[in-house]
Amino acid sequence: MSKEHGQGPDLSRIEHEAVGWVQKVASGEATPEELQAALAWRVQSPLHAKAYEDAERVWNRMGVVGRAQHGRDMDFVGPLKEFGQRKAALNRRMMLGGGAAVIGIAAVYGGMNPPLGLWPSLSELRADFRTGTGQQQTIRFVEAVAIDLNTQTSLAIRPATAQEDCIELLAGEASFATQGRLARSLAVFAANGKTVSDSGRFDVRYIATSDHAAVNVTCFEGQLRIEFRDDVAELRPGQRVRYDGVGLSEIGTVDLAVESEWRRGVVEFRSTPLADAVEEMNRYRPGRIILVNPALGRRLLSGRFRIDQMERVLLQLEHTFQAKLQRLPGGIVLLS
The missing domain is CATH 2.60.120.1440 (Jelly Rolls)
Structure with a gap:
């Protein structure tokens, strides 16, 4: 990010960068290249993903009035610190300020197909x-x-x-x-x-x-x-x-x-077409696995895997199916 923000003592560098990316995306003026850069920044580690989600949550909860008070060229470090200190006490519906905030967010996200699921859908923005x-x-x-x-x-x-x-x-x-x-x-x-x-x-x-x-x-x-x-x-x-x-x-x-395996932190495939298994894996893994070989997608996969160890599934695919993995920035993997 080229945009600079005054850093307070209670936020890390990653948290400040997350603030900048959220403001850039929410401005509605980000170029496709900047949107992809935001994705790459967000998925490079669990810390980056969490910082982005926290900043995005605060941005949504501040509502139209709160965002106007902070202005486009200022960060929202104060609300972000408060979010970290009192996360459980925040109530999203109260902070959004009613329908006006929903309309404001819809203006940014409406009509967009978020690349690789980077942003929540319009309906998900009203989630409690x-x-x-x-x-x-x-x-x-x-x-x-x-x-x-x-x-x-x-x-x-x-x-x-x-x-x-x-x-x-x-x-x-x-x-x-x-x-x-x-x-x-x-x-x-x-x-x-x-x-x-x-x-x-x-x-x-x-x-x-x-x-x-x-x-x-x-x-x-x-x-x-x-x-x-x-x-x-x-x-x-x-x-x-x-x-x-x-x-x-x-x-x-x-x-x-x-x-009920997912409730125990496990995903199980039983003769599941690989194309379907990949879609399920993408729900648990940051980034995106993209299947570029239709014939490979028809192969059947069986096995039990921890949902926090999806990388091991990729290694098994490489070994069992002689699949080729091409890793790209942002957690993107081309599977062929």
């Missing part, structure tokens, strides 16, 4: 809870509901009704567990569907690509009701249903031990 690449988190939603968020997952709280406590899965994968029978049902919205539970445990996975989006709902305990358009499905433990643009699928059975 969000995990970054490779991160997992457990939260408490109402008194008797615990939620485990997998990597790259965003959740937004919806207003409750007389019968239901409501939350929306904007993107990613989450596991919902209740303690006993709920006084009000838990309703989880994802895409245009809704999953309702009175007790038990279930997973909802919503992954969207440029040409397809689908929601998978898996029942581990209790009983579920899934509503999509005019269709309804009821699930029992060990069952799964999927809905997408085509409609609600038939109910299928799954191996619950495999389906």
Whole structure:
């Protein structure tokens, strides 16, 4: 970064650089080369990624008024220090200052296809809870509901009704567990569907690509009701249903031990086409693995891997499939 910022004693060099990159990106005036440079800076290490995410989170939470007070040519070291000291106390919805902030952010991000997932989608900007690449988190939603968020997952709280406590899965994968029978049902919205539970445990996975989006709902305990358009499905433990643009699928059975592996920090592939495995690996690994050989993408991969050790998977691909790895700046790997 060429832009200089006055450095306070409580922020590291990396944190100050993160501030500069966030302001550059949010200005709407960054060139494609600068956007790629921001990506390369962000993914060069976990420290850089965390600093960028912290600075970006503060920028969003300051709202339009707060950003105007700091001005385009000034950093926001004070709010960033406060964020580091009182991270748990910040409430995003209060700090955004309502719809005006959303409109301001939309002006920057709207219509953009973030390169390699560098920025959150427009819908994810309204998340109350969000995990970054490779991160997992457990939260408490109402008194008797615990939620485990997998990597790259965003959740937004919806207003409750007389019968239901409501939350929306904007993107990613989450596991919902209740303690006993709920006084009000838990309703989880994802895409245009809704999953309702009175007790038990279930997973909802919503992954969207440029040409397809689908929601998978898996029942581990209790009983579920899934509503999509005019269709309804009821699930029992060990069952799964999927809905997408085509409609609600038939109910299928799954191996619950495999389906819950991610909650133990493990990803498991069982004769998975390599193209699909690479997409899943990209959810846990900074940067991007790009498959440039379609024939290789049809090969099948099996194995259990720690989600924080995706580099070992790449080494296995190189050994097992005689694949060639070309490493580029910013954590980008060409696989052929």
